[in-house]
Amino acid sequence: MNVKPIAGPQHGYASSGSDVAECVLAVEGFVLEWVRGTLLRNGPGVFEYGDDVVRHWFDGQAQLHRFAIAGGGVTYASRLLQTRAMRAIHEEGRLSFSEFATDPCRSIFKRAMSVFAPQVTDNALVSIERLGQRHYAMTEAPMAVEFDPETLETLGYGPPAPGTMATAHPHHDPASGSLVNLASSYGPVSAYRVFTQSPDGSVRRLCSQRVTRPGYVHSFAMTPRYVAHTEFPFVVNPIDIPLSGRPFIENFRWRPEQGTRIIVWDRQTGRRVGIYETDAGFAFHHVGAWEDGDRLVMEYVDHSTPAVIDALYLDKLRAGERTVHSDRPPPRLRRVTVDLPNGRVGSELRAEHAIEMPRIDDRRHLGRYRAVYGIAAGPDSDYDTPDHIVKLDNETGDARTWEQAGCYPGEPIFLPAPGSCEEDDGVLLSVVLDAGHERSFLLVLDAADLTELARADAPALIPHGIHGTFTPAAP
Secondary structure, rough: OOOOOOOOOHHHOOOOOOOEEEEEEEEEEOOOOOOEEEEEEEEEEOEEEEEOOOEHHHHEEEEEEEEEOOOOEEEEEEEEOOOHHHHHHHHHHOOOOOOOOOOOOHHHHHHHHHHHHHOOOOOOOOOOEEEEEEEEEOOOOOOOOOOOOOOOOEEEOOOOOOOEEEEOOEEEOOOOOOEEEEEEEOOEEEEEEEEEEEOOOOEEEEEEEEOOOOOOOOOEOOOOOOEEEEEEEEEOOOOOOOOOOOHHHHHHOOOOHHHHEEEEEEEOOOEEEEEEOOOOOOOOOOOEEEOOEEEEEEEEOOOOOOOHHHHHHHHHHHHHHOOOOOOOOOEEEEEEEEOOOOOEEEEEEEOOOEEEEEEHHHHOOOOOOOOOEEEEEEOOOOOOOOOEEEEOOOOOOOEEEOOOOOEEEEEOOEEEEEOOOOOOOEEEEEEEEEEEOEEEEEEEEEEOOOOOEEEEEEEOOOOOOOOEEEEEEEO
């Protein structure tokens, strides 16, 4: 049953202010003894610079949050990522780098240089990835920002991606320890490039595909043998970006008549297996993929159209506007099956319940899984901001939920119980905004039935975050 919130989520779209030194949190309930390690979260923390306010939620400057869990206790700290974009704001008192949907006034020459040099923002506010012993904050820019996972201090940059943009969601290759990612190169000759980043810092290109009008890319699919890029028909003419005077994302155009292309490469040989077609759709997030004989099966969260991007403009979020209606259906789990030899493509929705920010048991990220965890806004919610945690069974379509009036959870991260092989034997961690009490807390749920085990109140309200990761403590 959906519960009407007693207060809105607009608090989570305000700037957080300053860093928070490490402090001990009061814990209500019982944190299981085996839950030991560090939860790191990333997301926008500053939206105002003097009299200027960024236009989009994806344009806030990155802030890192650290919850350290040990012996049933929890500590918390946060720190703004000290990027070139953030330093320029401090020095000039205004936004100086091009962001996702906010672009400072500059000459055409400077716009062209910012896109094709590239000198796009290094504001890495989206995700966190670990490569060897290094931790990186990432966005869709071609560079990742390294930070210290203990102090949250900004350390420098990782090796640059071979393109103008790269996804914020690389895949881990357990065989090599490398990250596999997809870059988009914009220019007179544009291309998609699959590449690896090794723990020693080296970058190697695996395969590529030229493209006239690149699609917007936030994630992609990978299996032990294949890499698959789902090219949704939200595309751009690269020359428009420096000449139009519009921010980056506002140069993309929705072309549903083109349908969705699926470009599949063989990871071992680098050769293209084929290009396949399915119905038009739009997704930020792939969930997972696996091989079934000669078939490649992948799942992603389908928004149907890119209208969700417009819904995330900051003025709408702060006003509490609800934009889901008949021509913008809620995001749902879609499965696409590609028969590689004969080219047939099947597509189906796997559940009626909405879901976003999908997570699975990471031990199954290159294979088949059944439980998908995420967040969603209920059909009776007054807001676009997700107001409950959902667990989907992607075989039956059944859904379980956790919700509390006035609370707005972030992406749930699954931690498996020690020695367990069951994919829902463990706990979920989520950072929740309690709008009614103007505070945030770390929530611990039983992953099997979403019953609450514990919560730990943060000392400050934490803005709505995007993605994070958990690193278990050394045994």
